[in-house]
Amino acid sequence: xxxxxxxxxxxxxxxxFNGFWDLKYEMNKRMNLIISFVILFSMVVTNxxxxxxxxxxxxxxxxxxxxxxxxxLYVLVPxxxxxxxxxxxxxLMDGEGKxxxxxxxxCFSLTPLIIINFPWIWLSNFVSMQETTxxxxxxxxxxxxxxxxxxIGNMTVHQFAPMKSVGTxxxxxxxxxxxxxxxxxxxxxxxxxxxFFHVIYQEIVIRY
Amino acid sequence: MNRIKIFSKLLVVSMIFSFMIHMKPIxxxxxxxxxxxxxxxxxxxxxxxxxxxxxxxxQGDDLKFGAFKEPNDLFVTEDxxxxxxxxxxxxxxxxxKEFKALDAIDSFENxxxxxxxxxxxxxxxxxxxxxxxxxxxxxxxxHLDQHYHLVGIIEKPESELLKEDYVFQPIRVVVDNADRxxxxxxGVFDGFMEFNVNGEFNTFIxxxxxxxxPIELLWKRLSTxxxxxxxxxxxxxxxxxxxxxxxxxxxATNGDDSSDKIKKLNARGTDILRRExxxxxxxxxxxxxxxxxSRLIDIDVTDSEVYSVLDSKQGxxxxxxGDGHLxxxxxxxxxxxxxxxxxxxxxxxxDSFLVLDKTVGEITVFRETDYGHxxxxxxxxxxxxxxxxxxxxxKKAIELNANLEFAYTGIGKxxxxxxxxxxxxxxxxxxxxxxxYSKAFLLYxxxxxxxxxxxxxxxxxxxxxxMIGFRTYRKMRKxxxxxxxx
Numbered sequence: 166x167x168x169x170x171x172x173x174x175x176x177x178x179x180x181x182f183n184g185f186w187d188l189k190y191e192m193n194k195r196m197n198l199i200i201s202f203v204i205l206f207s208m209v210v211t212n213x214x215x216x217x218x219x220x221x222x223x224x225x226x227x228x229x230x231x232x233x234x235x236x237x238l239y240v241l242v243p244x245x246x247x248x249x250x251x252x253x254x255x256x257l258m259d260g261e262g263k264x265x266x267x268x269x270x271x272c273f274s275l276t277p278l279i280i281i282n283f284p285w286i287w288l289s290n291f292v293s294m295q296e297t298t299x300x301x302x303x304x305x306x307x308x309x310x311x312x313x314x315x316x317i318g319n320m321t322v323h324q325f326a327p328m329k330s331v332g333t334x335x336x337x338x339x340x341x342x343x344x345x346x347x348x349x350x351x352x353x354x355x356x357x358x359x360x361f362f363h364v365i366y367q368e369i370v371i372r373y
Numbered sequence: 374m375n376r377i378k379i380f381s382k383l384l385v386v387s388m389i390f391s392f393m394i395h396m397k398p399i400x401x402x403x404x405x406x407x408x409x410x411x412x413x414x415x416x417x418x419x420x421x422x423x424x425x426x427x428x429x430x431x432q433g434d435d436l437k438f439g440a441f442k443e444p445n446d447l448f449v450t451e452d453x454x455x456x457x458x459x460x461x462x463x464x465x466x467x468x469x470k471e472f473k474a475l476d477a478i479d480s481f482e483n484x485x486x487x488x489x490x491x492x493x494x495x496x497x498x499x500x501x502x503x504x505x506x507x508x509x510x511x512x513x514x515x516h517l518d519q520h521y522h523l524v525g526i527i528e529k530p531e532s533e534l535l536k537e538d539y540v541f542q543p544i545r546v547v548v549d550n551a552d553r554x555x556x557x558x559x560g561v562f563d564g565f566m567e568f569n570v571n572g573e574f575n576t577f578i579x580x581x582x583x584x585x586x587p588i589e590l591l592w593k594r595l596s597t598x599x600x601x602x603x604x605x606x607x608x609x610x611x612x613x614x615x616x617x618x619x620x621x622x623x624x625a626t627n628g629d630d631s632s633d634k635i636k637k638l639n640a641r642g643t644d645i646l647r648r649e650x651x652x653x654x655x656x657x658x659x660x661x662x663x664x665x666x667s668r669l670i671d672i673d674v675t676d677s678e679v680y681s682v683l684d685s686k687q688g689x690x691x692x693x694x695g696d697g698h699l700x701x702x703x704x705x706x707x708x709x710x711x712x713x714x715x716x717x718x719x720x721x722x723x724d725s726f727l728v729l730d731k732t733v734g735e736i737t738v739f740r741e742t743d744y745g746h747x748x749x750x751x752x753x754x755x756x757x758x759x760x761x762x763x764x765x766x767x768k769k770a771i772e773l774n775a776n777l778e779f780a781y782t783g784i785g786k787x788x789x790x791x792x793x794x795x796x797x798x799x800x801x802x803x804x805x806x807x808x809x810y811s812k813a814f815l816l817y818x819x820x821x822x823x824x825x826x827x828x829x830x831x832x833x834x835x836x837x838x839x840m841i842g843f844r845t846y847r848k849m850r851k852x853x854x855x856x857x858x859x
Contacts, residue, residue, distance in 0.1 A: 221802055222810065222811055293811045293814055293815045294811035
C-alpha cells in the first residue's frame with residue numbers, strides 16, 4: 166500500500182486522464198489527502214531551498230529580503246485562493262467536484278514542479294552562464310507540465326467539456342484577483358480601525 | 374506624577390538650549406561631515422568614507438585682480454595653470470598652481486582695434502596654451518595664442534542645416550588634438566557644432582535622441598491640427614556641458630531624464646560609454662521626490678577613463694570609472710566649507726578637485742583622502758595593466774570600506790589572472806558579478822575535472838564491467854538451475 170502511495174503521483178503525471186479519474190472515483194479519499202499534504206509540503210521545501218541554495222548564476226537574492234515563512238505563504242496562499250475561487254465558481258456552474266477533490270487534484274498537479282525543480286537546486290551550482298539555458302528550459306517545461314495537469318485535473322474533477330473547462334479556469338483567475346482585492350481592502354480597513362483606537366488610547370493616556 | 378516628569382523633561386531641554394546659546398557660533402571654517410555614500414547592488418545608499426575633503430577656499434578678493442563676478446567656467450592645463458572664466462567681469466583670470474593670480478585677459482587686438490568680451494561663458498586651453506573663449510554675448514568664439522594675440526574668430530556658421538534667423542550663442546568649447554573645435558551653442562538641438570582648423574563649419578555631431586512621453590503622444594494623436602500647433606514640440610534635449618579626453622573622445626552631459634545622461638562620443642558622434650556598473654551613470658539613483666533626479670551640468674575627464682559629473686540640484690560630484698562603476702560621491706549644498714551655493718564647474722587637477730561656485734564667486738579646493746587615493750590608484754593600476762598592484766590596492770580599499778562592491782571584482786580579476794579560480798569565484802560572488810563568476814567557474818570546473826577525471830572514469834568503468842560480469846554470472850547460474858529442475 167505504501168509503495169502504491171509513492172508510485173501513484175508518478176503514474177498520474179504521465180497518465181493524467183486515467184490518473185485523475187482514479188483519483189476521483191477509485192482511490193481512498195483519506196489516502197489522497199495525505200499524499201496531497203506530502204506533495205504540498207515538499208513543494209514548500211523546494212521553494213525555500215531553491216531561494217536559498219540555487220546556484221549564484223541563476224539566483225541572486227538579497228539576504229535582507231529572504232524570509233522562509235513568507236516563502237511558505239507564497240505557495241499556500243495562491244493555492245488556497247485557487248481552490249476556493251474554483252470551488253465557488255464551479256458550484257454555480259454545475260461542476261461535480263467537491264472541495265477536497267479540487268484540492269487534491271491541484272496538489273497532485275504540483276508534482277512535476279517538485280521532481281524537476283528539486284534536483285536543479287543542486288545542479289544549478291554546477292553550471293556556467295551558457296548552461297543556465299538548460300535550467301530555464303527545464304523550469305519552463307515543469308511549469309507548462311503543471312498547467313497541463315491542472316487543466317486536465319480540473320476537467321476530470323468537474324466532468325466538464327474542454328472549452329467549458331478553459332472558461333472556468335479563466336473565470337477562476339479573475340475571481341482570485343477579486344478575492345485578493347477584497348482581502349487587501351479588509352486588512353487595510355482593520356489596520357485603520359486599529360490605528361484609530363490606538364490614537365484614542367494615546368490621547369487619553371497623554372491627557373491624564 | 375506625570376506632570377513632574379514632563380516638567381523635568383522641559384527643564385533638561387531648556388538647559389540644553391541655554392547651553393547652546395552660550396556657546397560660540399560655529400565658525401564658517403569648521404569642518405562639516407556630510408556623510409558620503411555609495412550605492413549597493415540592491416540600490417541602497419550605504420555610508421562610505423570620504424574620498425575627498427575640502428581643503429581651501431579661493432576667493433577672488435585674495436587675488437590681485439579683485440573678486441570674481443558670476444564666473445561660469447574653469448580650465449586647468451597640463452602644467453596646472455588655472456583659467457577662470459570670470460563672465461560677470463568679461464575677463465579670464467589666470468592662476469598658477471599655488472592659486473596666485475598671474476594674469477587677466479579682458480581684451481585683445483583685432484586689426485589694430487581693441488576688442489572686449491561680452492558675457493563670455495566657456496573656455497578651453499590647448500596643450501600649446503592657445504586659448505579658446507566662447508564669447509557668448511558677441512556671438513563668436515575667440516581663438517588667442519599663448520601671448521593673448523588673436524589667431525582667429527569663429528562666427529555664425531553658414532549652413533543649410535541652420536535656420537535663417539538663427540543666433541549663434543556659443544556656451545562651451547573644446548578642441549581636439551587635430552585642432553578641430555567643438556562648440557556647444559544655445560538653442561541647437563542637433564548636437565555639437567564641429568569646426569575645422571580654419572574655423573569653417575563642418576558638421577553637427579552626437580545629437581541627443583528625442584524623448585517621447587507616451588501620454589503626451591496620445592494627447593497629440595487625439596487633438597486637432599490647430600491644437601497640435603499650440604503644443605510643445607518633441608525635440609531632442611540640449612547638451613549641458615562637454616569635455617574631451619587625451620584620446621579625442623568627447624564626454625558630454627545632457628538634461629535628459631534617461632539612462633544616457635552622460636555620453637562618450639567618438640568621431641562619428643556615436644555614444645560608446647561603457648555602462649557596466651550596477652546602475653547606469655546618472656548621478657543619484659535615490660532622491661527625494663520633490664528634488665527629482667540629478668541634473669548634470671558639468672563633466673570632467675581625467676586619466677584612466679575616470680570621469681566626474683556635477684549635479685546642480687544637490688551640488689554633488691559623482692565620479693565613475695571607465696566601466697561605469699560609481700567610485701565616490703562628495704559635495705552638497707550648504708553654507709559651510711565643502712558645500713556650495715550654485716556650483717557651475719568642476720575641474721580635476723591630478724588628485725585634487727576644483728569646484729567653481731557661481732553666485733559666491735569662489736573656488737573650493739578638495740584634496741583626496743587616504744581612501745580616495747587608494748581607490749584612484751587601484752583603478753589607475755588596473756587600467757595600466759599592473760594587476761598585482763591593483764590587487765593590493767583594492768584589498769586595502771576593502772579594508773577601508775568593506776561595502777565597496779566593485780573592488781571585489783577588481784580583486785577577483787587579479788586572482789583569475791593569477792590562477793586562483795576559487796578565490797576569484799568568491800570575490801565575484803561578493804560583488805555579485807555573474808559574468809565574471811561564470812568565467813572563473815568554468816576554469817575552476819575544468820581544473821577540478823582534470824584532476825579527478827582519471828579516478829572518476831576508472832571507478833565508473835570498473836563498476837560497469839563489474840555489473841555486467843555479475844549479471845552474466847547470475848544468468849548463467851539461473852540457466853544451470855533451470856536445466857537442473859527440468
